[in-house]
Amino acid sequence: MSKILSLSSLFLMSVMGLIGCNNVTASNNSTNNSAVNKVSATIPAQTKSSPAVQIVIGNYVSEGYSKRQQGYDWVAVMVRANDNNKDGINISVRARSDIKKPTCTFDGSATLMGQDHAHGFVFHSTINDSRAFFQFKDDKLIIDSQDKYAFNRFCSGGGSIVGEYQKLEGSLELN
Template sequence: MSILKTLVVSGSIMLAFNSCTKEPVKNETPVPVEQTATPKMMVDGSYATADYEKRKEGYDWVGVIIQNMDDNKISVKIRSRADKKKPSCTLDAEATKTKEGVYHAMLNGKNVIFTFNETSVTIDTENPQDKDGLHFYCSGGASIAGTYTKIDAPLDPAQVDK
């Protein structure tokens, strides 16, 4: 029992000694750090090749329709003019976000990249050697690869392939 009392007294003395030698805790108010979130790029909408502007003159064109499915997935529909002849390009796919403004889809075993900015989307393959695979979705030697400019309205319903 005396050993127990000695341990308790010794522990109390050491505790008191340690508490006297510690520096007092400073009561500083943390400086708030302003956090700015990266604005989410709005990728949904309609995009078209340059010839879309000349569609009333009979030019053939290809359009891309993007719809958000959720925060990390989009629906990609590629359609072409279909009122004067058979449509030249058609694709329905889903793409997954890899980073802000960049989505990828696996098409016929090839990784296809959709890169967005405020005014356009560029469709390309991750591996340049796979680019020929993007001809599969078009006829007459055309390809879905390229840059499409964002337009303010949906693709012309009188001309677009459903």
């Protein structure tokens, strides 16, 4: 009987000890606050973009953009850094929307595949189960894919965003 009483007492003291551990009180102790500040200061705000990404970010437009006032169709490609991947870019494609409904819309991301003098910076992604390539060289962007139809679903009327785009100096006018 005394053995059962001892075990019960031991169990009860253990439970009370665990419950006591959950009680937390706020402290104005500067040592505790500085420890918290040190921990939060080590968390990075965002991933810094690689030099390749910094070079290619910008707006690219199709040939018809310069003649948009005359009613020509055009497509714009906005390239931005991907905050979650230092070698990644986010790509948004928009067609004119000022006179009619946009014919092309695409939002995706790509990762740096490589760089050399002959090809410039090449990024890749998988689009509709096909390897897509985004090649940046001499202020031009070339969008291509292993499957020539992979980008067709992003445009109406049989169009595609595959093609060549010129880097735009100045601001982009989507309307």
